[in-house]
Amino acid sequence: MRMTKSERAAAPAERTVGQSAARHARDGHLPGAGSAAARAVEEARARMFQSARPRRRTRIGADVVCEAILRQGVDVIFGYPGGVILPLYDVFADHPQLRHILVRHEQAAGHAADGYARATGKVGVCLATSGPAATNLVTAIGTAMLDSVPIVAITGNVPAALLGKDAFQEIDITGITLPITKHNWLVRDADELPRVFAEAFHIARTGRPGPVHIDITKDALQGETRAEHPATVSLPGFRPNLDGHARQLRAAAALIDAAQRPVVLAGRGVLVADAAADLRAFAEKAQIPVAHTLLGIGAIDETHPLGYGYMGMHGWKHVNRAIQEADLLVALGMRFDDRVTGKVSTFAPHARIIHVDIDPAEIGKNVSVDVPIVGDVGRVLRALLPLVRERKPEERGAYFEHLAAMRRESESSSWHGSGAWRDGLLSADFVVARIGEATGHDATLVSDVGQNQMWMARYAGFRRPHSHISSGGLGTMGYAVPAAMGAAVGRPEKETWAIVGDGGFQMTMQELATLVQDRIPVRIAILDNKRLGMIRQWQEIVYAGNYHSASLLGPDYVKLAAAYAIPAFKASTPEQVDEAIAGARAADGPALVWFEIAQEQNVFPMMPAGKGLSDLIESWEGANE
Amino acid sequence: MSPSDGAAPARWVPGSGEARRHVLVAVVNNRPGVLNRVASLMRARNFNIESLAVGHTERPDVSRMTITLWGDDVAVEQVAKQLYKLIDVLKVQDVSAERRIEHELALIKVNAGSRTRKEVLAIVEMYRARVVDVAADALVIEATGTEEEIDALVALVRGFGIKEMVRTGSIVMVRGAQAVEVNA
Incomplete structure (x- = not known):
């Protein structure tokens, strides 16, 4: 049976075998054949393969x-x-x-x-x-x-x-x-x-x-479009509150003026709000020491007299002790993560809490607070500043002496070496400290996740906002090298280092090629202990030495770098460290330093999971010397 | 300088208070996918919804959800705050403490042959429900009322044999002139 196109279109609706076959030949196996929707599907399928634009074109x-x-x-x-x-x-x-x-x-x-x-x-x-x-x-x-x-x-x-x-x-x-x-x-x-x-x-x-x-x-x-870019957006369901409530600000000021042992807890919110200067002015006026979270590093210069240090699971013992003894915590743009509080029921048992955060859902989520302030940390601090009483350091003499004594004791402990010093092995904290010093504490340092992250946070020495970058909340291994790539592109005037363990490096080391092709001058410091160090540490301490999958093989990193034409340096003893760092810094473009560090160094102190800030492990099997 | 070593009281952990039933009203953009966002948030944040009813409002561009759930006051406040973070959520109000009308609708298909039909109809009458379909040996009852009223009706007709039932979940409105308003 032969039909012309017009005959087919005019064919009666009743179905015969012949007509059905003709329909089939026309529309194939397309569900809903003949409908507009079905035609659109077929056209879209066809267009997936023919899409080169014409040379002269309109805006799409x-x-x-x-x-x-x-x-x-x-x-x-x-x-x-x-x-x-x-x-x-x-x-x-x-x-x-x-x-x-x-x-x-x-x-x-x-x-x-x-x-x-x-x-x-x-x-x-x-x-x-x-x-x-x-x-x-x-x-x-x-x-x-x-x-x-x-x-x-x-x-x-x-x-x-x-x-x-x-x-x-x-x-x-x-x-x-x-x-x-x-x-x-x-x-x-x-x-x-x-x-x-x-x-x-x-x-x-x-x-x-x-x-x-x-x-x-x-x-x-x-698709072609003439739609214009709007000058403003209209989102009735999205109106963040920026300014703290006046009544809460007054309540906060009253608590701050009355506190004997206050501590500021500075988080990433301070950096986001670009409020490092406001924080300093506030801390200086009220004379309050400033502790910071992992992502709050850089909120205050660590060498500032009121900079007290890094808190939490692997934070400094003196900082955690000060929090546990405090009668007031002024939490600024931080969210009381479990890595900061440990067991909430034993967290800062003597302290009232003022919590400033721009996200109202963070307030009261993990820890109940006495004075909630929803707002931008910078705006809140600027509003709070005239409300708090000015103090002289001497007014807190006894408190500051106590804090200083705790700090001396904490910093003189030799946990960090974990015996590596004694054995003449290369110690990770030493490597990180030397990188910090060599770069004048002004470089952008990006850590990966695990022991390297904690060593960098504790020992590199940070002075300015946004100089410390790390995956805190999700704890994403493999983060350092690609994130350092972005940081170096965004802030080319700052030297950029990725400080990464051998485990995390092997997760994203394919990006060496990107660094070369786009000439992105990231310096990579591999802290190679031939281990998944934090896994090994937990298996040693928490899982009774029952090691599994904690050792991992890696390549010869110098040869690897050479394959990408990246200058590479290696240090296996403390004496070789400075020269290797200098070599990488002198490179014009990306460079890599392979630090063969002690294989079984732990990060101390350590708050075991499920415990509180007062339950820090400070030594293991004599490794505290 | 250290605080006395006396045992400090344990810090209160949010969410550890006494759980009670809460009713939240959420006014949301009437757009595809918004129900999914709300449901996904509830699941991800480990909040347990008892019922969720959604429908049109006096404004074509917004829908209204009534969410009933159990939790302590702080946990439910946390639900409300998390809901607020959704861009498509315009307003959230916990009306648990308000004087309110809180009704749901139920369709109940009950066995009712010639011998029992009268009894079933008497119960329907008593509860101001109505019969919306009649078959030889079954009735479909439509009832509106509070959750407790529907529960009581269901308990009474259960003896005849419920073949099928569907309930909408509560919808709620605060009494008086006050309204759940959205600034737009």
């Missing part, structure tokens, strides 16, 4: 993405191309002000955006295609979420008509990132991109910062 969604990023004051993105995001790569050449750095794995793109954001205070941007590339971003987005880091993650997705059809490299990535972002969007229409990008950057950087995610279908990237 991909252009909007580039414009929007540049409008937000960001001129670098870390990304990796792939199928459905290619329309964006197709227009990059038309936006030459936007620098794209090609990473070697999407996770590194996310961490680099995170490191860029932490070093600069700006919003970092990372980019990946759909499917596996998008899921590779997840760890980095989670890292940024837990540490309140403003990043905008952009992914491509399959054309809108194919959503939900399990198309090639399709995955429900907005479903996956929903709980680990401040907000996310799935954009199917190019006209929506200007509004979504304006909202995304606003949400990422405003209030408590954090990651946001924009998933864009391929047809939205390719």
Whole structure:
């Protein structure tokens, strides 16, 4: 049976075998054949393969993405191309002000955006295609979420008509990132991109910062649009409170004036609010010593007379003792993480607590507080300053003498050496301290996770905000090298070091190629104890010496670096350390130093899980000397 | 200088207070995916919802959720604060302490042959419920009222045999002129 096109269209509705076959020949196996939706699916499938743009063209969604990023004051993105995001790569050449750095794995793109954001205070941007590339971003987005880091993650997705059809490299990535972002969007229409990008950057950087995610279908990237970038955003459901409540400020001032043994607990919120100077002015006026969390490092110069040091699970004993004895804690932009408090029921048992945080949900979440103040730490401190009584250091003479005595005792303990000194082995704390000194305590130091992180936090010596970068909340191994990459790109005027264990380095060392290709001058210090050091420490102390998977093989790191044409140095004894550091610093571009440190050094003191700040382990098996 | 070594009282741990039933009203953007965001947050934060009802409001651009859950006051305040962090959540109010109308709707399919139908109808009458479908040996009862009223009705008709039941979960409105308002 032969039919012309018009005959077919006019064929009666009743079905015969012949007509059914004709329908089949026309529409194939497409469900709902003949419907507009089915045609859209087929067209989308076809367009996945034919997408090169014409040479002369109009503005499309991909252009909007580039414009929007540049409008937000960001001129670098870390990304990796792939199928459905290619329309964006197709227009990059038309936006030459936007620098794209090609990473070697999407996770590194996310961490680099995170490191860029932490070093600069700006919003970092990372980019990946759909499917596996998008899921590779997840760890980095989670890292940024837990540490309140403003990043905008952009992914491509399959054309809108194919959503939900399990198309090639399709995955429900907005479903996956929903709980680990401040907000996310799935954009199917190019006209929506200007509004979504304006909202995304606003949400990422405003209030408590954090990651946001924009998933864009391929047809939205390719669609023509004249939509303009909005000058403002309208988000009735997002209005962070910036100024502390006047009544609470007065209540706080009264507690501060009455306190005999106050301690400030400074967290990352101080850095986010750019409030280091406000903190110093407040601490000096009221004469209150300042302890800081891991992510609060840099909130106060550690050499300041009121800088008391690093608190928490592996914090200094004197700091934790001061908190346990305090009658008032002034918590600024920190969230009473379990690594800080230990067992809450025994935490700071004598202290009233003033808690300042821009996120109201943090107040009363982990610890009940006496005076809650919701607001920006800087604004709150500036409002509080005139309300508190000015004191002279002498007024706290006895208290300060007591603190100084505790500090002397704590710092003279020889936990850190763990016997390494005695054996003439290279001790990690010594390496870290020498890097801090060699760089004049002004470099951006990025740690990985585990023992290296604690050694860096304790011994490098930090003076300025944003000089310490680390994955605190999520504790992401493999973070250091890619995050240092972003930090170095964001703050090229500051020397940048990644201080990383041999375990974490082997998780993301593929980025050596990115450092070389994009000439990013990151110095990498590998603290190689041939162990997953913190695992080994816990198995030694908490799991009765029942070691498993704590030893790991690594390559010859000098040869590895050589394969990438990266200058490499090695130090295995204390005498070789300074020369190796100097060699890396002199390199024009990335460099690597392989420190072969003592294999069984522990980080002390240590608060065992489930215990409190007063239950610090200070020695093990005679290793305290 | 150190505080006396006397035993300090243990610091109170948030969430360790006495649990009671709370009713939260959340006004949210009427957009796809918002219910998912709320449900996902509840799951991720380990909050246990008793019921959640969602529907349209006087404004086409917003929906209203009524969430009932158990927890101590601090834990429920934490729920409200976390909900507030969702961009699509415009307003959250704990109305547990308010004078309020709190009703749900139930459809109950009860066995009712010629011998028992009269009895069932008497109960329906007593509870001001109504019969919305009649078959030879079953009735569908539609009832609205408080959770307790519905519970009592269900207990009474259970003896006849409930073939099928569905309840909407409570929706709530504060009495008087005051309203859960959203600044927009």
